Amino acid sequence: MVRVTLLGSAQDGGVPQAGSVHREGLDRRYPVSIGLVDSNGGRHLFDASRYLAEQLQIWNQTGVDSIFLTHAHIGHVDGLTLFGKEAMNCKGISLFCSDIMLDLIQKTPIWSIMLDQGVFTPYGNNIVKLPGVTVEALKVPHRAELSDMHAYIIKAEKSLLYLPDHDTWSETLNGHDLRSWLNHLEIDIALIDGTFYSYDELKNRKQEEIPHPPVEQTLQMLGERREGDGEVVFIHLNHTNPLCMDETPVTELGWKVGKEGMSFSLN
DSSP, X not given: OOEEEEEEOBOTTOBSOTTOOOOTTOOOBOBOXXXXXXTTOOEEEESOOTTHHHHHHHHTOSOOSEEEOOOOSHHHHTTGGGGSTTTTXXXXXXXXXOHHHHHHHHHSHHHHHHHHTTSEEEEOOSXXXXXXXXXXXXXXXXXXXXXXXXXXXXXXXXXXXXXXXXXXXXXXXXXXOHHHXXXXXXXXXXXXXXXXXXXXXXXXXOGGXXXXXXXXXXXXXXXXXXXXXXXXXXXXXXXXXXXXXXXXXXXXXXXXXXXXXXXXXXX
């Protein structure tokens, strides 16, 4: 059975976030990550956060066979060092990432030494065939000061889109309608960027300075879920996002808000 488990639903800082005021009733959320188990039981991690220990427990796994990286922003990569000899002392983990991301890894001493020690064996991330499932990288626009950004389409009998970050729908869709874009990609389950509910959360910044489409806009584009629609699940929530406390604006339209431990069968 091919299955994806949501291991983290928060933006890079997690929930609660360092330096934020404690909000009563706010559940802990880990930086965004998913785990894929292929048809042979192979374990494949998408993004590696500093909460790796807790996320492996959620996944009921003790290790991984490969890692897929979306981009270089801190919450997506700060768990890479935990696979080294100071912690898990792993060897030969397949590391799938873009050429630009790999170049950054090779130039960053704390990561490059892990390549030298054989912790990771790097590969490209364009199309990766695993037992019973194919993983395809999809380049999307997002802040590229460190690396480019790739979403992933995980294809078995069903297809799942992992899109935790992107700048704007207008750039990502390139003139297409959101529903037709998801249909064109034949997506059954879409885990998508829900960082901020609205631009009001960052009152001191202009809209064009916020590199994430607000959930409010995405819901306007989606409308209500209709018969035959796939699932849309909002992930990568910032600690200011009111969906961390109340999911109703999303669920009343038939969509979902991600939570650690959610599981999706692709068979």
